[in-house]
Amino acid sequence: MKSKLIILLTVIILTFTIFLLVGLHNSAKKEVVQRFQSRQLFTARQLSKELETCLRDESRAVEILSTLPVLKNKKTDAAAKAVQEYFEYLKKDHVKSISIYDEKGTIIYSTLKDAIASDQSDTKFFAWAAQRKNKGYQFIIEDVPQTFAQSSKNSSFQVMIVAPVYGESPSNFIGLVSAVVDLDDILTSFFRADSSHTSKENAWLIDKDGTVLYQAEHPEMMMFNVHQQDESCLECHTSFKYVETILAKPTGTTAYQLKESSEKLSSFFTLNYKNISWKVVVNTPLNEVTDFVDKNSLQTVALIVVISLILLISSFLLLRSNRLKAKAETEAEKLRGQQAFNLILESAGEGIFGLDLNGNHTFVNPKAAELLGFKIEELIGKHSHTLWHHTRPNGEPYPGKECHIYATLHEGISHTGEEYFWRKDGTGFSVDFSTTPISETGKVVGAVVTFQDITERKLAEETLLASEERFRSVTQSANDAIIISNKLGTILGWNKGAEKIFGFANTEIIGKSLELIIPPDYREKHYTGMERLVAESDRHIVGKTMELQGLHKSGNVFPVELSLSEWKTSNETFYTGIIRDISERKKAEAEEEKQREILEKLNDLSGLLAEDMTLEQSLEKGLQIILSTSFLRLEQIGGLFLSEIGKNELVLKSSVNLPEAIQTMCANVPFGHCLCGRAASTGKIQFAACVDERHENHYQGIIDHGHYTIPIFSDGEVLGVIVVYLPVGHLSNPLEMSFLRSAADVFSGIIIRKHAENEIKSKNQQLQKTNSEKDKFFSIIAHDLRSPFSGFLNLTELMAEGSEDFSKVELTDFSKALHDSASTVYKLLENLLEWAQMQKGTISFAPGELSLAEVVSFGIDTINQRALQKGITLINEIPETQQVYADEKMINTVLRNFLSNAVKFTKRDGRIVVRSKKIDAEMIQISVQDTGVGMAEKDVNRLFKMEEKVSSKGTDGEPSTGLGLLLCKEFVEKNGGKVWAESTKGEGSIFYFTVPESMQNN
The missing domain is CATH 3.30.450.40 (GAF domain)
Incomplete structure (x- = not known):
């Protein structure tokens, strides 16, 4: 019943294991494919960026070349020299040739000599370059004309980058420049560094119209349009749907099946640059991706078969063991009756057991059970070879027929020697054993085996041998040089590391002097050091690590690290040096x-x-x-x-x-x-x-x-x-x-x-200046307002206290005085408002084309009444055709101030003239000249300055504050001009300002 249960459990376990492993295999295969496609898409993206970088760099180079002055000026020889020099610089970047064309499409110079003088006027790229709208742009041609083909490789992929050349005039088309770039080198370099799953043959490029631009595995497909399918295409392909998928999406992954080949995984990424749009595609056969998983599945099947056999054999052996155990127990019962025999067995210091002809234990003494790690009852009736003699020390199976104990049982031959037994816990040990046959009536019926554990003895022997071998192995296999010499400096030992570091073979150096590996400049110090070491006056270097210089057989001097030890025999002293080449460490x-x-x-x-x-x-x-x-x-x-x-x-x-x-x-x-x-x-x-x-x-x-x-x-x-x-x-x-x-x-x-920082500093200075000017301006305004307001208050006080006592003439005079004070206050406030607007930037500024003569006439009209009162003549000498570009309101204010001041400071019957002249190609100068009282030079220098207050009364006592001139300066400078004055005391003054003649000069 127990045996049947074991067999049933074995079948159930095997079935479950098979289903579990198959499921794990399918899951692993799916995971591998997903991870690979993600990595493959990354490869396609990186390749796209690599190609775009190359095209961008070379397009920039062609652009720079198209702007060279020697090309624009049609200096053919100089242009050829410049192009050749530029080509020498660019050819390391995969540029194969550079060509210059004239306006008719003929190549006038090329680094590819066979292309010179060829006519390219009927090409697509020449027609593109000749269009004026394409000036400053570059055009990429995928189908390079045969004239420029240089590569002998079927799969070579070259493109041409074209840029038009224009002369000094924007419409003067004088030709074009082209460069042929070999992208095959880029692809080769990229895939050489990529993973083992991706190779150059697995990549291809296709443009947005479906034309194959590059296919290393099938070069015959290059420049073939996949939409033009014929019967030859269907010899390999079952469908072209995967191509439509690639063309329809910017990026992604797909899979497709070719006839007579495995399914392929494909990842693609779009490269858009200038006039091109390419699909960069990377393919890999599915079986290359999943081969490792499939191989593992075969190993799994083999493992299942082995496990099944083990379980079946174990079930069979279990049944057989039960029967043998019953028989062995019967025989053991007989032997136990022999008390004397048992006493001997129990007191023996060696392991002793008996075997029948089948090799099963018939008796076992306690020492044997102890050494083997079993209980006695676990051994009786069990097969000896199976329990503790089944495997050789090296792990190989030990066939029973090759065992010396087997020979004793079947041939009746005694044997003594060393063997290897196995304990119950799986550990093994060496034994010294002997076997003696047991005979009855002349026939062998069994054997007695005695043995003792010799593990410690074997371990001591092996340790000694291993120590000797380890020393030899370490010495010869060490990367460091291990050199033995005597006190005379004669080399006695030289390992493989020394051969590698110094270049001398063992046979070349043994018996020679250490000076062969010491640079000449250091040999004298070496001899001195050896003398001190032998004399034991320089013991501190023993056991220390030192940095020295070594000499290679080739003559090269290099840095080394030396550790020195000393050892002696009865009559000789030796030195062992461990030397390490530290060149790389020093470089690091x-x-x-x-x-x-x-x-x-x-x-x-x-x-x-x-x-x-x-x-x-x-x-x-x-x-x-x-x-x-x-x-x-x-x-x-x-x-x-x-x-x-x-x-x-x-x-x-x-x-x-x-x-x-x-x-x-x-x-x-x-x-x-x-x-x-x-x-x-x-x-x-x-x-x-x-x-x-x-x-x-x-x-x-x-x-x-x-x-x-x-x-x-x-x-x-x-x-x-x-x-x-x-x-x-x-x-x-x-x-x-x-x-x-x-x-x-x-x-x-x-x-x-x-x-x-400089800009901030400048802004701060400007702000400080503005604030200072504002404070000064307000101070001037406050001071100048005091006088008219004081007069205004005094007059109104007189009128309020006794208006009935004044005559009509007096009231008229009072009214006139009040009007003059109010006018002065109004002008001061008007100046203050305009100045504040200028400082805040809120004043309207709308420059435009103006007739200067009309602007001056308007200014004269506004001041003419006051001039007539003083008998002053106003003359406008501005040409009728003179135009300026300025803000009309600001210029009117400037002229009104200049004319008003001229009338104010000119005596009766005087003369005021307004003139203009062109002082350079950009500016017009306007002047207002009077025959008035004039000013001293020191007063002229104080005009137009905020920090200076220049005020005086006119020839008829008219008030003047000087604030109007400050506004004039602001307005003129706002329009891009300058303002200044010239004056002579007693003769008159001339006030000047400039404005732009046209908008281009403003």
């Missing part, structure tokens, strides 16, 4: 020191932002910080340029040790000129190992030197350029360039910060 330490210095210098530069100094002082100090960077190996010479606002020009702002000739020659450098100008125009670091043809600012006696020229940028705007001198032949280094770029970024922040 040097690199770490560079990084530390970089952070320190950048921190010093950043600290300039917080220091209270001018921009020029910050630039000079920052330049000194860069030049003091030790790992750059600079010549302690450099300069810093800032770009001139509104001009494509650099201005030298700071320099350290620059030759005077260079300071003069490079005071102003146009963009694109020399290395500094090229750095500003291209936005790239310019490097030169020595002065060459690119160094256009050249003079007799210039000292050879190298250059790093670094542009300073902020939000795409060129702020300036840093130039530092290098020793001749210096090689460019990515770490140096990275540091200089970072330094330029810090300078960018300094420049922006200092500009902002």
Whole structure:
């Protein structure tokens, strides 16, 4: 009953295990596919960005080339030279050729000699370039004409980038420039670094119309449109729905099935740039993705089969064991009756047991059970070989027929030797054993086995052997050099590590002197040190670690680390040196020191932002910080340029040790000129190992030197350029360039910060000036209001106290005086209001085209009545055709003030003339000249100034405050002009102001 239950449980467990493993396999396969497609989509996106970056860089290069002055001026030889130089610079970026075309479409120069003189006038790209609307743009051609084909590879993918060239006139089309770019190199480079699941053959490009642009696995498909399907297409494809899916979506994943091949996983991403729209597709066969899971499923099936067999065999053995156990117990019962025998067994210090012909235990003494880890009843009747002799020490199965105990039972031969027994807990141990056959009536009926545990003895032997072997192994396999020498410096031991580090084979060096691995400059010190060591006067170096210099067989000197130990025999002293090559560690330490210095210098530069100094002082100090960077190996010479606002020009702002000739020659450098100008125009670091043809600012006696020229940028705007001198032949280094770029970024922040601080300072000064002027203006107004208000109050007081006592004539005089006071107050308040509006910026300002003669006539009309009262003649000499561009109301106010002052300070029967003249290509000068009393020079210099108060009465006692002139100055300057005066005491005055003639000059 028990056996049947075991078999039933075995079947149930096997069935459950099979279903569980199949479910896990399917789930794992689905998870693997999902993760792979996500990674595959990332690969497609990254490839798209890589291609776009390349196209963007080369389009920019073609754009720059199309604007070269030598092309615009049709200087063919100079243009050819410039294009060839530009091509030498660009060909490392996958540019295969550059060509120049004239306005008829004929190639006048090309870096691809076979293309020169070919006619491209009927091409699509020439027709595009000839359209004026495309000036300043670039066009990308996917189907490169055969004229420019250079690659012999079937799968080569090249594009052409075209830019039109125009002359000085915007409508003067003079040709175009083209560059052929090989994108196959980009694809090859990208996939070489990608994962093992993705290769160049699994990628393809297709444009938005369905034309295959690139397919390395099937180059015959290139330039084939998938919409034009024929019977040959259906030989491989069952359907093209997956292509429609790719074209319909910007990005995603899909799967498709080809005939006679496994299903493929596909991920795609859209590349949009200028006139192109490509789908970047990455394919991978499904079986490559799931192969690992499928292999694991086969291993799982094999495991299930093994488990099934084990369970079935175990069930069978269990049944058989029950029967054998019953028989063994019967026989053991007989033996237990032998008390004397049992006493011997129990007192024995060795393990003893008996076996029948089948190898089953018939008796077992306590020592044997103890050594084997079983109880005696667990052994009686059980098969001996199965319990404790089933496996060899190395883990291999031990067939019973090969066992010496088996030979004793079946051949009657005694045996003594060493064997390996297994305990109940699965651990094993070595034994020294002997077997003796038991015979009855001449036949072998069993055997007696005695054994003892020799584990400790074996362990001691193995430990000794292992120690010896370990020493030899460590010595020979160590990466460090282990060298043994005597006190004379003769090499006696030389391991593999020493061969690797010093280059000498064991056979070359044994018996030779240590001086072979010591640099000549250090040998004298070595001999002195050995003498002190042997004399035991320099014991401190034993057991210490020292850094020295080693000499390689090739002659190279390199840093090493030495640990020295000493050991002695009865009559000899030996030294063991463990030597390690620390070249890489020293390089790492040097690199770490560079990084530390970089952070320190950048921190010093950043600290300039917080220091209270001018921009020029910050630039000079920052330049000194860069030049003091030790790992750059600079010549302690450099300069810093800032770009001139509104001009494509650099201005030298700071320099350290620059030759005077260079300071003069490079005071102003146009963009694109020399290395500094090229750095500003291209936005790239310019490097030169020595002065060459690119160094256009050249003079007799210039000292050879190298250059790093670094542009300073902020939000795409060129702020300036840093130039530092290098020793001749210096090689460019990515770490140096990275540091200089970072330094330029810090300078960018300094420049922006200092500009902002200067602007804030200027605004504060302007605000302080405005507040001061406001206070002064109010003070003047208050002072000037006092007099008319005082007269006004006195008159009204007289009239209020005794109006009935005044005659009509007196009342008329009082009324006139009141009117004059009120008019003065009104004018003062009107000036105050207009000035306040100007300061707040709320006054209306609407400049326009004006007839100057009409404006002057209007001003004369407003003042004419007062002039007639004094018999003064007003003359307008402004030409009828003279036009100005200004605010009419403001100009009227200026003329009214000037004319009013002229009438006020001109005696009766005087003369006032208004004139104009053109003083330059932009401005008109207007003058108001009188024959009045004039002013002293010191009073003229005080006019138009807020801090000066100039007031006097007119020739008929008319009041004057001088405030009107302050408003005139504000109004003229608001219109872009200037105001001033000339005067001679007793002869008269001339007041001038200027305004723009037209809107372009305002």
